[in-house]
Amino acid sequence: MEIQEFDGRYIEYNFSLLQTKIELQEIAVAEQEEIERYDNIIDNLRAIATYNSEASRGRALKARVRFQERLEARRIKAPFVDIKQPTIRFGIENEIEDTFVVNVTNYRVMFDELLLDNVNFEIKSTDKVAIIGPNGTGKTTLLRDIFKNNHASIKIHADVKVAYLSQNQGEVLKDSNTILEEFIEAGFKTYDEVRSYLSNYGFEGEIVNQKIASLSGGEKNMLQLAKVAASKANVLLFDEPTSIWTPIHK
Known part of the structure; x- marks a missing residue:
């Protein structure tokens, strides 16, 4: 041994x-x-x-x-490490029929230079869409604007609830909160309810009383995922999912 x-x-x-x-x-x-x-x-x-x-x-x-x-x-005879894997389920509170949920018209992004101009597309409730391009071309800004829904060029269906998994964990999680406080603010009724839910994601024992600021990057990513899954959103936005969620397969 x-x-x-x-x-x-x-x-x-x-x-x-x-x-x-x-x-x-x-x-x-x-x-x-x-x-x-x-x-x-x-x-x-x-x-x-x-x-x-x-x-x-x-x-x-x-x-x-x-x-x-x-x-x-x-060959590897027993490749499966005996650990409890997270139970990840994306429930939907209000399923939308086959219709357009996001409409982007003449969208434009400019900082020090023009990044995106005259961007037009529609996304239906049944679509799975990837936005692909080099770093620094405005992909994250576009996702944020869709999530915030406060841009004149972006229209969101009235029945849509959007959830966002961000590269910047502070956009989804508040560092000054404990884990329990974060989920009470997200709509959970009791601490026991939060504890029961988060145990499915590997957060058990006293760690739920810790400040989010003290967590590792991987822990924050898993916590983001748990929070988004609990939101029961019907439109999910993932920013750089292949780099952020490498340790997570489901």
Whole structure:
């Protein structure tokens, strides 16, 4: 048995384990795909060798089988770290039929220079949309303006409730709040209700009494996710989800 030290709190350790689990799962999938590919090659070589008795065919088959055995020997046998994963569910309070929920017309963004000009698009309730472009081209500003819904060029359907997961955690979470206070302000009725809900996201025990400012970046991201999921919004805006939510698969 090997003992390893972890410099941090228990919840940070759990987040570290979760990331390790995801990485091992991805490696295991890649290894399985490679093994299946070699299974097909070996089956084809056996079929050819049945009708062709050339020595070279037999040597090729034996070489492939030996390589396949090495792949099997080195593969990760049990890639799943035994930890409690977060239970993430995005409930919807008011489902909207197939209609336009966001309408952007002649949208323009300018700071030191013009970033976006004459931007026009519509998003339906059934759409999944990615806004793709280089850094510094106004993507985050556009998402914020949709979330705040105070821009003349942006119209939001009256029945839409928007939730926003931000790169800047302070836009969604208030550092001066404790975790419990943050969720009471978000609409939870009692501290017990908050504790029960947050246990699904790995926040248990006395950590819920801590100030949000004291949390790690990963903890704040998970807390953002928990808050957005609890909002029961019917339109979700994710800013840079592939970089912010790397440790989270669901």
